Amino acid sequence: MARPSSSDLLKIDNLLCFALYSAGHSFTRLYKPLLEPLGLTYPQFLVMIALWENDGQTVSDIGEKLLLESSTLTPLLKRLETAGLIKRTRDRDDERVVRITLTRQGAALKDKAATIPEAIGCATNLTINDVKKLTHEIAALRKTLQSALTAA
Amino acid sequence: MARPSSSDLLKIDNLLCFALYSAGHSFTRLYKPLLEPLGLTYPQFLVMIALWENDGQTVSDIGEKLLLESSTLTPLLKRLETAGLIKRTRDRDDERVVRITLTRQGAALKDKAATIPEAIGCATNLTINDVKKLTHEIAALRKTLQSALTAA
DNA sequence: AACGATTAGATCGTGCGCGATATATCTCGG
DNA sequence: CCGAGATATATCGCGCACGATCTAATCGTT
Numbered sequence: 001m002a003r004p005s006s007s008d009l010l011k012i013d014n015l016l017c018f019a020l021y022s023a024g025h026s027f028t029r030l031y032k033p034l035l036e037p038l039g040l041t042y043p044q045f046l047v048m049i050a051l052w053e054n055d056g057q058t059v060s061d062i063g064e065k066l067l068l069e070s071s072t073l074t075p076l077l078k079r080l081e082t083a084g085l086i087k088r089t090r091d092r093d094d095e096r097v098v099r100i101t102l103t104r105q106g107a108a109l110k111d112k113a114a115t116i117p118e119a120i121g122c123a124t125n126l127t128i129n130d131v132k133k134l135t136h137e138i139a140a141l142r143k144t145l146q147s148a149l150t151a152a
Numbered sequence: 153m154a155r156p157s158s159s160d161l162l163k164i165d166n167l168l169c170f171a172l173y174s175a176g177h178s179f180t181r182l183y184k185p186l187l188e189p190l191g192l193t194y195p196q197f198l199v200m201i202a203l204w205e206n207d208g209q210t211v212s213d214i215g216e217k218l219l220l221e222s223s224t225l226t227p228l229l230k231r232l233e234t235a236g237l238i239k240r241t242r243d244r245d246d247e248r249v250v251r252i253t254l255t256r257q258g259a260a261l262k263d264k265a266a267t268i269p270e271a272i273g274c275a276t277n278l279t280i281n282d283v284k285k286l287t288h289e290i291a292a293l294r295k296t297l298q299s300a301l302t303a304a
Numbered sequence: 305a306a307c308g309a310t311t312a313g314a315t316c317g318t319g320c321g322c323g324a325t326a327t328a329t330c331t332c333g334g
Numbered sequence: 335c336c337g338a339g340a341t342a343t344a345t346c347g348c349g350c351a352c353g354a355t356c357t358a359a360t361c362g363t364t
Contacts (some may be wrong), residue, residue: 009269012201016287017179022219023294024176027169049164067174070343072321096329096342117161123300135168142175148275222313224351248312248359
């Protein structure tokens with residue numbers, strides 16, 4: 001097996017990072033028409049999923065889960081609050097902390113969202129096991145990259 | 153093997169789309185300090201790679217390659233032009249078309265960039281073959297998703 | 305030649321996503 | 335109890351990323 005030349009490594013189609021980048025955007029485009037009826041953008045959908053999984057998280061809890069900064073989350077959460085899906089309340093015991101809780105509407109939205117992952121799954125044209133395997137591999141890669149980042 | 157329940161499917165860590173989304177961002181963060189000396193952002197880097205591979209492409213050529221719209225590319229290309237890395241010129245034969253060509257500086261930047269993919273490759277902690285395999289799988293997935301999109 | 309339809313880019317408004325910085329609150333040593 | 339640091343969130347500016355819309359150029363048909 002030949003060692004890859006630097007010219008190979010600089011081809012767009014050989015770059016793992018570009019594959020991830022473009023596949024991620026493709027997913028966002030695919031989700032868009034499904035999320036529109038719920039009034040959610042794709043990142044907002046991810047935040048809602050995190051909350052359905054575990055209500056009452058703090059801003060930084062969500063940030064750790066989704067790998068997002070407060071500068072991204074604060075405006076996004078304000079939009080979700082304006083939409084009536086969540087409430088942002090300062091923690092009594094520590095006024096620095098903002099705790100995010102689902103409103104009744106926000107919690108109810110979960111049922112409408114329940115059908116979405118299956119529809120997306122179909123579009124991937126992969127078996128459930130292939131999806132599982134790929135998800136796991138990419139998540140492991142993300143962990144490796146993140147630890148390389150925090151080490152630096 | 154049990155059929156996955158809808159509650160499983162709505163867990164963030166089981167979502168292929170989230171794995172891609174977050175791993176993509178992790179890559180961007182990893183590239184950032186390496187691209188800073190070149191004066192490039194990550195999407196700008198991708199455009200430069202496309203041009204190093206094939207100089208003189210049109211805006212829509214680049215858009216097709218990278219799956220980006222003119223509304224994204226036009227401002228980005230203007231920034232690259234301001235930075236002196238490319239030139240934007242209307243095609244003589246068809247004045248609607250804008251052709252993107254590398255300046256001497258833009259072409260020269262390729263040498264500096266050549267070391268980056270290897271540094272990134274190391275950080276993935278994967279073998280060259282694993283990277284290749286994963287890249288291929290994700291690219292195939294992207295193609296499936298995109299064809300689902302254009303079909304709709 | 306002429307005009308409707310198509311095409312290539314550009315522009316605009318909205319929503320991420322982040323680094324740098326600001327503000328408010330808490331913690332801890334003395 | 336007080337001030338120095340630490341912590342949680344917010345704010346700001348910049349650069350994507352996209353859909354909707356605009357403009358200018360080209361193409362096709364008559």
